[in-house]
């Protein structure tokens with residue numbers, strides 16, 4: 001795999017659609033998307049989202065060697081924030097009009113990405129680093145050959161990825177999933193041909209630790225079907241992700257190498273802070289996701 005697996009794209013907002021209490025789908029189009037190649041499943045991309053007083057802030061450089069320094073050198077009040085999101089769906093390729101859906105969680109803190117989505121209207125433009133080949137390392141869901149059951153945990157930020165995974169699973173694949181959301185109306189329909197046993201957990205107020213503990217109670221009490229080679233995909237708030245992984249490995253004897261776990265966000269920390277920690281080697285479960 002080479003750096004050419006990822007490149008910059010220019011994304012124009014085509015329309016938005018409210019999906020549930022906390023979810024807003026933003027559909028993007030634009031000529032550059034002709035070269036966009038989502039690998040499906042939990043394919044992620046890095047979005048550059050302009051500040052509130054701008055409909056678009058072009059990056060000074062999209063050259064693979066110079067973009068990062070040029071982006072960092074922009075004045076704070078003009079610099080777009082870089083955030084990781086999931087390609088919920090790509091429609092069309094090549095010469096067809098290509099559209100890409102990204103499902104944003106509108107969360108309570110007035111944070112840059114969530115706020116950008118809340119004010120997005122057709123005509124707004126952003127940039128992204130996204131996949132130019134379908135086989136790329138930003139698809140993390142990779143069950144090994146011989147996997148006979150899937151275990152999934154996702155909170156609302158990882159629900160778009162979980163939904164895309166479920167949609168692609170073959171008929172009859174055995175899945176046990178726990179999906180945690182902030183509001184009853186966030187229990188979205190999740191089409192799948194898999195044999196999926198989904199438990200929705202609607203989060204209650206409380207500290208991070210209390211929230212994780214309540215979730216773990218539900219996971220602990222679940223009956224897991226017998227399986228020789230289960231594969232677990234665990235994504236969401238970092239603290240909960242670590243706790244679910246620990247439970248699966250220590251209490252359910254899932255092979256630790258068969259657990260793909262990713263912290264999608266962390267209570268009390270912005271994505272800049274997570275990236276800074278990851279680059280400094282302090283947060284092994286948080287992978288820096290800007291790929292160029």
Ligand SMILES: Cc1cc2nc3c(=O)[nH]c(=O)nc-3n(C[C@H](O)[C@H](O)[C@H](O)COP(=O)(O)OP(=O)(O)OC[C@H]3O[C@@H](n4cnc5c(N)ncnc54)[C@H](O)[C@@H]3O)c2cc1C
Nearest residue numbers: 084085086105107111112113114264266267268269270271
């Ligand atoms: C690979 C990957 C894929 C992702 N896919 C998606 C996706 O498809 N949809 C999606 O909505 N998110 C997704 N995320 C998560 C998203 O990148 C983070 O939630 C991000 O922090 C949002 O940026 P922000 O500017 O809104 O908040 P930030 O500025 O990063 O954070 C500001 C504050 O808000 C808090 N915060 C961040 N996210 C949430 C949240 N969801 N609920 C409550 N508080 C929060 C932080 O703890 C912090 O205190 C993904 C993350 C990764 C790593």
